[in-house]
Amino acid sequence: MPATALTPVIIGLPIGMAAVLAALGARLPRRVLDATATATAATVTVLAVLLLVATSQGRVVAWAGGWTPHQGVSVGIALVADPFGAGLAVVAAVLSTAVLVFSWRYFQAVEVFFHALVLVFLAAMCGFVLTGDLFDMFVWFELMSAIAYALTGYQIEQAQPLQGAVNFGITNSIGAFATLLGITLLYGRTGALTFAALGATLTGAHPDAVIVVSMALILTGFLVKAAVVPFHFWTADAEAVAPSPVCALFSGIMVELGIYAVARIYWTVYAPVLPVSALRGPLLGFGVLTAVLGAVMCLAQRHIKRLLAFSTISHVGLFLIGVALLSPAGLAGTAVYVLGQAGVKAALFLLAGVIALRLGSVSERDLHGRGRDMPLTAALTIIGGLALAGLPPFATALGKAITEDAAASAGLGWLVAVFIAASSLTGAAVLRMAARVFFGLGAPATAHPIQRSDDRSDDRSDDRSDDRSDDRSDDRSDVVGDDGEQDSGEAEEPSPARAPRTMLIPPVVLLAAALALGMLPGLPATMGVVAAGFTDQPFYAAQVLALPLPGHAALPAPVDWFTTSSLVYGLLSVALAVLIAAAAVLRTRLPGWAVAVADAGRPALRGLRALHSGHIGDYVAWLLVGVVSLGAALGVALR
Amino acid sequence: MSPQSLLGLLPYLVAGWLFLIGLYGIVTSRNLIHTVVSLSVVQSSTYVLLLTVGFRAGATAPVFSDIAPGAIVVDPLVQALALTDVVVGATVSALLLALAVQSHKRSGTLDPDQLRTLSG
Numbered sequence: 094m095p096a097t098a099l100t101p102v103i104i105g106l107p108i109g110m111a112a113v114l115a116a117l118g119a120r121l122p123r124r125v126l127d128a129t130a131t132a133t134a135a136t137v138t139v140l141a142v143l144l145l146v147a148t149s150q151g152r153v154v155a156w157a158g159g160w161t162p163h164q165g166v167s168v169g170i171a172l173v174a175d176p177f178g179a180g181l182a183v184v185a186a187v188l189s190t191a192v193l194v195f196s197w198r199y200f201q202a203v204e205v206f207f208h209a210l211v212l213v214f215l216a217a218m219c220g221f222v223l224t225g226d227l228f229d230m231f232v233w234f235e236l237m238s239a240i241a242y243a244l245t246g247y248q249i250e251q252a253q254p255l256q257g258a259v260n261f262g263i264t265n266s267i268g269a270f271a272t273l274l275g276i277t278l279l280y281g282r283t284g285a286l287t288f289a290a291l292g293a294t295l296t297g298a299h300p301d302a303v304i305v306v307s308m309a310l311i312l313t314g315f316l317v318k319a320a321v322v323p324f325h326f327w328t329a330d331a332e333a334v335a336p337s338p339v340c341a342l343f344s345g346i347m348v349e350l351g352i353y354a355v356a357r358i359y360w361t362v363y364a365p366v367l368p369v370s371a372l373r374g375p376l377l378g379f380g381v382l383t384a385v386l387g388a389v390m391c392l393a394q395r396h397i398k399r400l401l402a403f404s405t406i407s408h409v410g411l412f413l414i415g416v417a418l419l420s421p422a423g424l425a426g427t428a429v430y431v432l433g434q435a436g437v438k439a440a441l442f443l444l445a446g447v448i449a450l451r452l453g454s455v456s457e458r459d460l461h462g463r464g465r466d467m468p469l470t471a472a473l474t475i476i477g478g479l480a481l482a483g484l485p486p487f488a489t490a491l492g493k494a495i496t497e498d499a500a501a502s503a504g505l506g507w508l509v510a511v512f513i514a515a516s517s518l519t520g521a522a523v524l525r526m527a528a529r530v531f532f533g534l535g536a537p538a539t540a541h542p543i544q545r546s547d548d549r550s551d552d553r554s555d556d557r558s559d560d561r562s563d564d565r566s567d568d569r570s571d572v573v574g575d576d577g578e579q580d581s582g583e584a585e586e587p588s589p590a591r592a593p594r595t596m597l598i599p600p601v602v603l604l605a606a607a608l609a610l611g612m613l614p615g616l617p618a619t620m621g622v623v624a625a626g627f628t629d630q631p632f633y634a635a636q637v638l639a640l641p642l643p644g645h646a647a648l649p650a651p652v653d654w655f656t657t658s659s660l661v662y663g664l665l666s667v668a669l670a671v672l673i674a675a676a677a678v679l680r681t682r683l684p685g686w687a688v689a690v691a692d693a694g695r696p697a698l699r700g701l702r703a704l705h706s707g708h709i710g711d712y713v714a715w716l717l718v719g720v721v722s723l724g725a726a727l728g729v730a731l732r
Numbered sequence: 733m734s735p736q737s738l739l740g741l742l743p744y745l746v747a748g749w750l751f752l753i754g755l756y757g758i759v760t761s762r763n764l765i766h767t768v769v770s771l772s773v774v775q776s777s778t779y780v781l782l783l784t785v786g787f788r789a790g791a792t793a794p795v796f797s798d799i800a801p802g803a804i805v806v807d808p809l810v811q812a813l814a815l816t817d818v819v820v821g822a823t824v825s826a827l828l829l830a831l832a833v834q835s836h837k838r839s840g841t842l843d844p845d846q847l848r849t850l851s852g
Contacts, residue, residue: 252838281785707851
């Protein structure tokens, strides 16, 4: 099969198989259904790897319907595969395969629609990363979103998944419409929709108001999808209530695709007209805010899936910082970081699914010490927490190290502190959860004298402070079953003696992949070459539009494997994570001054929690604030 | 500013107004069905803007079977985009309405103020 035929097949095969399964699935035995869906995802994985190999020889460009360009002009729609796009397609396919394998035993009674939805979701993600056309990207974005809403609300017999899906659906739709408005403005200005033609048309243009407004609007949709503060509110709601395997897909790859879109659109469309200096400040601001707020909220959670969702938000902030450096080195580091995080975070969500299946809850407070007889799950969760904190040689640590180096060489060395803070806080949250659930360390949170006195003195909003949020779940246990526990109903058996092997193999494989990627000394240099190609707009336009290539391609970014200083930073993050986790577990035994310091931050934390109100109107108001501040920041930076 | 250019500006103002008034509807909504309809209002701003961008004064519809060759037509591409947009909007509205109906069955209310089981 020629490489240009691979791209359409990667997108078309899962959609076709989803249609077949949806039509015949009700008559097929469950095993056949599982096997067919998994085999399809595995086939897409192989095809995507073949495409990735083919892109090492240059971009693979396929024009739909054979509408190839003539003398640099085309009316067709292009599918353009380059190493980043094809690589993300591989990640999406690997995670989908892992999720389908995990789901064999996870769902008690699964309708055929689950398999069909996962396959279409995979196709939409592949289309999104392989398209070379701005409007096409919007269509894949909407397909991906609609499937994601359906998967979030998959358990329609419970109230919470429905609300999560509604909040997710409305915020993301508004983001998508903002993107479409931006695309329309840009089309009105340029008359083009393919990235290559847009970039070529805008070369040498004056960055006027239409261009700035279109950029702000286009980015809005993708920043909503990427869960960047203040567009992030849907994320925790959706991931707290969606089935765990679905969360693995959301956190592992879907939100990262929002960051990919920001990078792709800047480097192919706006790079010729908007200087790096105009975009770096605004994007860095959003990135730092997201990384810090996500990390703080992550540590404050007691609902395991909500905790993991906020850790994703925090890491997305770090990815946005890496992209905001707008340098090949920053992009190379972010790519490695995304790869590592995909494996680690998907594994952690699947492990949360194992916990839900075995113990019937994902509340850290409920589960105190109840996971003592789950040694393998415990070990994997701890490894995942350490990898999240940036333990070398996991790929998360490697990506973090490369991005930190890129920030330092851009004269922004203070960003290293943000990376260390965000990764250690999110790692600490997972380690604390593991210590409580699997080892029963620390006092059960209910019997905490300091908090009790604290909480009694304040009003109702105080219930949101610290781990009180789970108490409120108790009040409505009659509505949703077990302590607001969303996973309890979907599990195969209430509590099997041990987790089925098919549920533990996917997390093991994903963690091993994250470790192996970090141990490839050649990976950073390859990423440096790929990132340089990604950021070379004239070369991209020439390759896609079949024009003569520019005389010289961009030089590869100098990117190192682990250096001594990056090893030190990595180990420092891990040490901090362990210390913070230990302090959180052993709060009662901390000296008085440490408790005082922790208590001082409590009012601010209470305010932050109150902002995450679960109310769709509040979320949309914040979205509007975000759009306006993004536009204003871009406008000011261009002055 | 001449009256013509003011008139030319009008569709853009309408699109912006629809976007904002739809958002206002969602922010203040007390009923999920109303929220979903407000979302459709937000979306209609994209239809208006798409058609505006492709409009040409004095041009006719781009249906080439009944017009003379060489006649000026409005941009057919934005109409194709608007059609795609309509399909997308119908899908999303249907899905959200189904979720709202199901939510009413489970929780007995459609008021977002009383549907705050997710927070913190």
